[in-house]
Amino acid sequence: MKNEFLSPQHKKYISKLKRHKILVFSAQTGVLVGFLLLWQLLATVGVIDSFLMSSPSRIWHTLADLYANGQLFYHVWISLYETLLGFAIGTLGGTAIAVALWWSKTLRDVLQPYIVVLNSLPKIALGPIIIVWAGTGQKAIIAMAVLISIIVTTITMLGGFLETNAEKILLLQSMDANKMQIFCKLVFPSNLSTLASCLKINVGMSWIGSIMGEYLVSKAGLGYLIVYGGQVFEMDLVMTCTIVLCLLAGGMYFGVAMLEKFFVRWKS
């Protein structure tokens, strides 16, 4: 409907945009396809050792085998479950802590050094402690995923909350708003984009947590398969699981990006 009224110059501009988009997309596809072809070719002619480097065709066969014997979705589901749970608890918990810290300046001042230390601490170092406390089951893995995402969430969200425009707060105060209303009507909604970037960061963080957790303790999951494959020198399995992991993490990021679009729909 809009197109009917466009001037020729405007149409030209739009087709230029379109051409750029097509160019970028075909280049992206080209890089992927070229890479796979080259990999396959080098493996076939024997330039690279496919026992060490695997090859697209071998990965494909491994994937088909895993799918056929039901292993694929079993392991994917276990890792996905751990990651999503860690992601949810980490994000919600971190945001809740940030709310509490925003609310009370005293609490904020008291806890600040502890948060700084916890943030700098490599969470993997806490692995043994977690195992002793939470056992060697999925609980430990989820705890790892939570631990890695919760501190970052707290810091990022608190930063956003504290940067809320002071004059807007003054405006609400002059309307006789209480602290709860200031938070619900202004501080939280003005930080939806902060929350969205937090979610994006946490996609990566919770995957790190769950895969790392699976490296430490696990009997199933993609992280388990990768470690297992590495130990028995089955690089096909390692490569296959890594690629599945890429797809899952990418898909989750995409989901979060869609959610962000919904959050800030007033921008369009």
Added chain:
Amino acid sequence: MKQVLTFDNVSMTYYTKTQETQALSGLSFGINQGEFVSVLGPSGCGKTTLLSLASGTLKPTDGRILLDGRQIEKTNTDVGYMLQRDHLFEWRTIYKNITLGLEIQKKLTRENIEHCERLMKEYGLAEFKNHYPMQLSGGMRQRVALIRTLALKPKVLLLDEPFSALDFQTRLHVCNDVYSIIKKEGITALLVTHDISEAISMSDRIAILTARPAKLHRMHQVNLGHVPTPLERREDPSFARQFETLWKEISQNEK
């Protein structure tokens, strides 16, 4: 005439770790019902402090501020506040922005909503009801900010340099616009500004403050009562004369 807002010997001192700053010292003046009063003073003389005190977000160190004869103790809904920037909430529609105050005070009654609808219709915002602030021009946004304040039916409207964020052209028009709405709705207004011509073009009286700690230097009566709008006032021959008088006074105060 009934005095709506009264500053009675008000002093205000700020404290920081290393020093104390006296912003106001024994300031007294009053604003009558339906009157438009401006406060002019050298920069940093505590003009914004004055408004924070009147809105109840700050408490004076000494003295009293009376609204309709009663002392202001805390923030209250009888005072409306309009700030330098419109501070519309980008994620709310125009309608939702205008009813924000009512929502906070839990006063979304049918009568109040009808009042909002009337204001929006009267001042040309009805068609933008479901738009988002981003879709509006700077002038329109400032008008929405004014209506948002008026939706709460304040007894006094406080204006803190509400036009300083606009470019000059828009500024003159928005100034005219805001003035006519305030006059039409019969609102008592207190404007704080460092712009002498803005003060003359809008006010009935101008309170000239001394440098910090500020007290009242002189109350200036603007002799342009017969000229209806700020834009026309700017063209009046006596405008330039009054400008010069005020400018000299303020410059002397700065030294």
